Amino acid sequence: MLNRKKAPELQNIANIDFVKPHVYDITEKCHLFFMNEVPNDTARIDLHFDAGSGLGELGIASFVGGLLFSGTAEKSSIQISNELDALGAFYESNVAHEQAMITVYALKENIVPILRIIKDAVDNISFHEDEVQEMLNDRKQKFRVNMGKVSFLAQRKFQEKLLSGTPYGRIVEEDVYDNVSISALKRFHKENYLNGLTKVVLVGDLAQDEVDEIIDITGAWATDRKQEFATEFKNETGTHEVLKSDAIQSAIRIGRILFNKTHPDFIDFQVLNTILGDYFGSRLMSNIREDKGYTYGIGSMVAELNHSGYFLIATEVAKEVKDATIQEVKYELEKLKEELVAAEELELVKNYMLGQLLKSADGPYSMIDLYMGLEPYDMEMEFYNRSIDSIKSITPERIRELAAKYLDWNDMTVVVAGS
């Protein structure tokens, strides 16, 4: 007779095979990272540029990022879209604080032809006034729509207070879309794209001559200059409110400046963070969603910057319980500082994290993302093997120690957006 109350025996994860990509020099400091063991016809290429939103006048990086395929003297933007779509390209450009990136997903045989079209489009952008104006109008409308969302209002204020005093803490207002000089766009484009490629990531079963060709095409953009990132961070602590009078939910952000992978406490803090808010059974989810029903979701995370990182709790809750929610978050942080995590809970989190690490190393696309998470810090895949050991051996005492060190309420920036 099957005993349904008894769980099946579990096996532990013995080890994970972390695979490094092949590394090619485009120039001395600009590399191409290539993962070729893809068992199908798909491929991806990422072009990283030193063109993040921390650079230049406020808004410029994002505007140039939005105009990369807006047309040349020879081709209209529609022609460029036509050509890329005819090769089945799914492509986008993204601008983050510390870098900008063009990403293309396509069938492997189309990667090189697509790259040639992109090269021409980006090299020869004409910054036609019509295209610039259209992009600005679209952005302004999107901004207005976003300003109607409590999540956006909270995130914006949080960014301002968390990253205060650095270029990443600058906040866009609506007038930024009204005063843009085309010459400033052209200057940024020339400095940060035409001479701004910092790395290329390539995944797909491509042949050596295709890789060589990609190196050849992108070489002209490569830069050897040292990227300048913000180094000093200090979040403004205390509670900051944003009023949206008709909101029926409030968005809450709670966080602080922390660190990145290079810090000795990083891996152990990941365990603490998981316990607190980074999985479905986390303390925050169990208390604030599954016990109280205040929210559809609440979570915590650690985000990394080149010279730092930050910790963040985010949720949207019924407006009537915003204060109660903050109280409960405070309570959960205090509890971690004062009480030892039970053995059973810790074992569950350890197993969960190892399972997730196994999953994040599953397949070439995931594997290269793991590697690229180390690359900015000149760290080797060995980091993940060390992570496995740290996760397996961490103690309740160590977790309490880290909570006491990093989860002090007085160190937090708290933002509430709503009515």
Add this chain to the structure above:
Amino acid sequence: MIHFERFKLENGLTVLFHKDITTPMAVVNVLYDVGARDESEDKTGFAHLFEHLMFGGSINIPDFDAPLQHAGGESNAFTSNDITNYYDVLPSHNLETALWLESDRMLSLAFTPKSLEVQRNVVIEEFKQRYLNQPYGDVWLELRPLAYRVHPYKWATIGKEIKHIEDATMEDVKSFFAKHYNPSNAILCVGGNFELEYVKDVVKKWFGAIPSGSKPARVLEAEPEQKEFREKLIERNVPAAAFYYAFKMPERKNAGYYLADVLSDALGRDKSSRLYASLKKEQKLVSEIGAYITGSLDNGLLIIGGKLNEGVSFNMFDKALWEVLEKLKNEIMDDTELDRLMIKIRTAREFQEQGLLNRAMNLCQFELLGDANGINEEHEIYNSITPKDLQKMAKEILKPTNCSLLKVKSNQNAES
């Protein structure tokens, strides 16, 4: 080609096995043939609320998630108007943990009052977060009853109104479970690096003794053919005027479904599409525009949606839109355009099929349509589409009498 094996347990459970030797992870996907279309009109949002309750503990296991997390895995689910789908992803050596958990909640839930009370609140907050507290968030709550008069697609998966969720009782929960959650109404897919015999053994071990129940008969009132243009104007605190043109289209099993899908791509999938090129880039009437299909099993909708530029009236836009649609109906599409649409479809499919979870989900969905092997036949169907077929479908569906238009007017400024 996606290989799979199929076997059926004596209690009626259909099982698919998809072998993938390249991954250390396993997927267990369970599709239940029940969605919001199976709700009664005075108790909407129930299929989705029920999905939440499926994580509140089962008859022998007090907590669903903890044992799975303990095994290194995680789980989630979604509900649509047509189906409810649950999935677990975990290291493959712990496959049995997922089968144990899924089989126990198929056997019976714990039905604790606490779980019902909390999940009612959670779903109400989800309702607010996604549908009420966002600009344009309530569009689907308005558009569905405009496009459908009879068929249960007239309400959204989240439900018609918060009150229906507040009013859900334990009795409702139990009868819903009894009716829809049994082996004969489910399709299970196991994916991962296993041998077929092993999968058969462990699936039988955990699911074999669940009483079969009976597959509930589905009798839905068919939506009568639409014969008139429908239009509704709502005013909201949003920055820009928005439009949603909803055209009825063929059901999932009809060959015409694929034609409508390709038509929506031609109209508004990418930046090379007709609506984007003409109405945004050339005429500068809109800030954004796109077209897509709802993907429904019964007669679905082809949607053209977007936002007007400042100073553009609904009438100006409407006239220009119909010119684009007329062209699609009156002139045959050239091969260059069709090729462009097809390479995008093929590329998207290759990426979708990359993921084990996607493959397992899709196999279950095709099995629900009648045969899991449909997953391997789809590209042939797309490849055989001709410009003439597309023109015929365009003429059939892209007409005012088949269209429901929702206009969202901004009350933030005077114009439009």
